[in-house]
Amino acid sequence: MKPISDKDAWDGEADCINCTLRNSVLFAGLEEKDFDQIHQPIDLYTLPAGSILYRAGDKGDRMYTIRSGALKLVQYLPDGTQRIVRLIRSTDVIGLETLLGQNYQHDAVALQPIQACSLPVSVVQALSQTNPKLHQELLSRWQRALEEADAWLTELSTGSAKQRIARLLLRLVRNEDTSECELFSREDMGAMLGITTETASRTIAEFKRQSLLMETQPNHFLLDIRNLGHIAED
Amino acid sequence: MKPISDKDAWDGEADCINCTLRNSVLFAGLEEKDFDQIHQPIDLYTLPAGSILYRAGDKGDRMYTIRSGALKLVQYLPDGTQRIVRLIRSTDVIGLETLLGQNYQHDAVALQPIQACSLPVSVVQALSQTNPKLHQELLSRWQRALEEADAWLTELSTGSAKQRIARLLLRLVRNEDTSECELFSREDMGAMLGITTETASRTIAEFKRQSLLMETQPNHFLLDIRNLGHIAED
């Protein structure tokens, strides 16, 4: 759980203009001249799994673009139970709420080692006022987050544990052809689906026995997409 | 299930400038001169419970401000089960996705008789480009929808049926002092909480027997807020 202020974590200032993800990232619509307007540094970090980018309630002063790795956005109930409300992956942006001057709404915790760029709100705010493309991109990110949240409600919080796990697995497939999929701890899976760690474990174990999953490396699986699809849909 | 095109439903053009909800509504930041820019009519409708304002997948060409009543936003799983992902009430706006040229993401169905203003996207789009306040208001509505979705995930899709019902009830209280609360059909409650109609009914019935609820009129209740709070938090 290293804090982001660690010196180790800092990789220096980001070179946005030559960013390898430039086309898929928040700043896709910007032109060279726009970057001259950036008066605060955009830092690049490499962080180990378990790192916390920010906590719910913290004053929101920066957004983050995720370059690689995955993180979870977590909310807590008064009794302490946690619920993972979103999964964040490469090219996603978190911390949009800071644009409205709000505090962060979630804990943002790395599930894997991650690379992230830290964007000061003031920078994004300034750029978005002069650059309609960036502005549009922000709206569209907001909407995407909303769609994602809705999908979690309908797909991942409805139906039996088996169905939910199957749906989660199918969502996690990165490459349809190879049907590869990287999983998380059973505890996190439970927190994503609103089920207990044990139920998550039992279900995954059962899927393995039924050859719906093949574990190639620890937590790295090949899926039987067709049959998981049947389970997911009923 | 009257379609909105019903002649009965149309109340004429809305008089935004003298709107009684002017201060709490999307257009709060507009000034008189801004209204001159509106070249397409903003219509006002009164619709009975059960009306469908739009369906998921329909081409999105208008947003709606709800003046009174409540509606549900519903999504469907491939197997036909439905999940209510949001509850919309007075002064809320639905159909933000149309600003991005998207189709509607949900079915919008009236749970009670409603009054709604229909805002053509083009109008909102034009106004938001010249009026920063309106623009800010749109962002903030988007964020609010997202917070609401997250809250449904953490509060209404986690924990036992009793807890979920208690949390839903507490959310539905309009007036903290009188602790009044209007409920919906058990079927809808189930679809909001990811439980069956029967479980919803049993739980409500049990709460009634325990005097956590007092039914003053059909589906109109007084709550024992303190004790429901205890159930909700654990």
Place this chain on the structure above:
DNA sequence: TCAAGTGATTGAGTTTTCTCAATGCCAGGA
């Protein structure tokens, strides 16, 4: 007034999920 339809409630039995405990597995540090 009566029949029919709708939604709420309740019952009974089944299935699923949870809880609490024990065990197994594996990687890192002494």
Place this chain on the structure above:
DNA sequence: TCCTGGCATTGAGAAAACTCAATCACTTGA
């Protein structure tokens, strides 16, 4: 190499939800 801590897995019994039916309460239309 052995010990230890953190996960995953599994077992067993209890509790919670679900399913399928039956009944009840009300409203509406004939």
